[in-house]
Amino acid sequence: MIVCVIGLGLLGGSFALGLKARKTPVTILGVDSNPLHARQAYNRGIADKILSLEEAVMRADLVVLATPVNVILHQLPAVLDKLPANATIIDFGSTKQQLCEAVAAHPKRNQFVATHPIAGTEYSGPEAAFASLLHGKTMIICEKEKSRPASLALVEALCHSLTMPLRYMPAAEHDLHFAYVSHLSHISSFALGLTVLDKEKNQKNIFDMAGSGFSSTVRLAKSSPQMWGPIFTQNRENVSEALAGYIAQLQQFKEAIDAQDEELTKAMMAKANDIRKILG
Structure with missing residues (x-):
């Protein structure tokens, strides 16, 4: 062949x-x-x-x-x-x-x-x-x-x-699902990388203090912009919907932390722990 x-x-x-x-x-x-x-x-x-x-x-x-x-x-x-x-x-x-x-x-x-x-x-x-x-x-x-x-x-x-x-x-179902389980995680990683780089101008500090949690979360920020930029554009409606939901969750975390509502943050994290049932 x-x-x-x-x-x-x-x-x-x-x-x-x-x-x-x-x-x-x-x-x-x-x-x-x-x-x-x-x-x-x-x-x-x-x-x-x-x-x-x-x-x-x-x-x-x-x-x-x-x-x-x-x-x-x-x-x-x-x-x-x-x-x-x-x-x-x-x-x-x-x-x-x-x-x-x-x-x-x-x-x-x-x-x-x-x-x-x-x-x-x-x-x-x-x-x-x-x-x-x-x-x-x-x-x-x-x-x-x-x-x-x-x-x-x-x-x-x-x-x-x-x-x-x-x-x-179906193609439309594919694009909706992957906006949440793939495209959103890449945007999240890119955004985390930008946030830390903007705050930590001294790159040595990042590498000296970064633990495995940060490294695994930001790993996708090393992905190719030439590949991922067009993906976000082509799937923009689904990606925008996924981002809106994600931003709402981040805002809820921020408000709970600002209010020192530890019980609410624990409840949100406990709910997120249910992801174990899917990912094992």
Whole structure:
């Protein structure tokens, strides 16, 4: 099988390495607008060949769009135009509704499977990719009824080979859920990082006094702005709703602390402890 990976960063690179580690008979054609990333991906064995987008797509059985979501929004219709009749295209975007709407009327819509692997780290680029990133991580597929059976079956088989559990949902439902469980946590981490950096001008103090709690909470603030900025924009309505609820909770904490109402803060924290029932 010939797989064209467009965007040779963390997710695209890890997908390619994961397939190779599973001994899947695959040739990876790499495409990246960044020459350094293309060279790094080739040197690491992520891509077997580096080609132009058009040449790689024309040769591929499967095309993977692993670029930022604003780029995917423009690439998806254009790549579908060039896609061979027997090929399939997937994307790894963290938003789905706008992407699905962009190709809803495309004559090759049924060759597209809208996917989102629930995996990642705070690092980016080909050097951050590793073969086990997707192992055991859930792959969400949206609007599966709009994908032709052969394309859907191919994607499902590859996910099974990577030991990725599958979940299916509408695109709008996906974006609403991820505004709360993913996008909000990234904004929270970015905001915490900004708050501390603004207060603690002496960076040595931050590193000397930061404990594991701070480090784990602010870890996501190291994530790529080029990737996350477009996600917040594309999912802005859901993200704004999630932020409004989060800000209201923060304000309630502030008011309780200002009032020295320790019983209320304890009650709020005890209620939040119920998250254990979900996360274990």
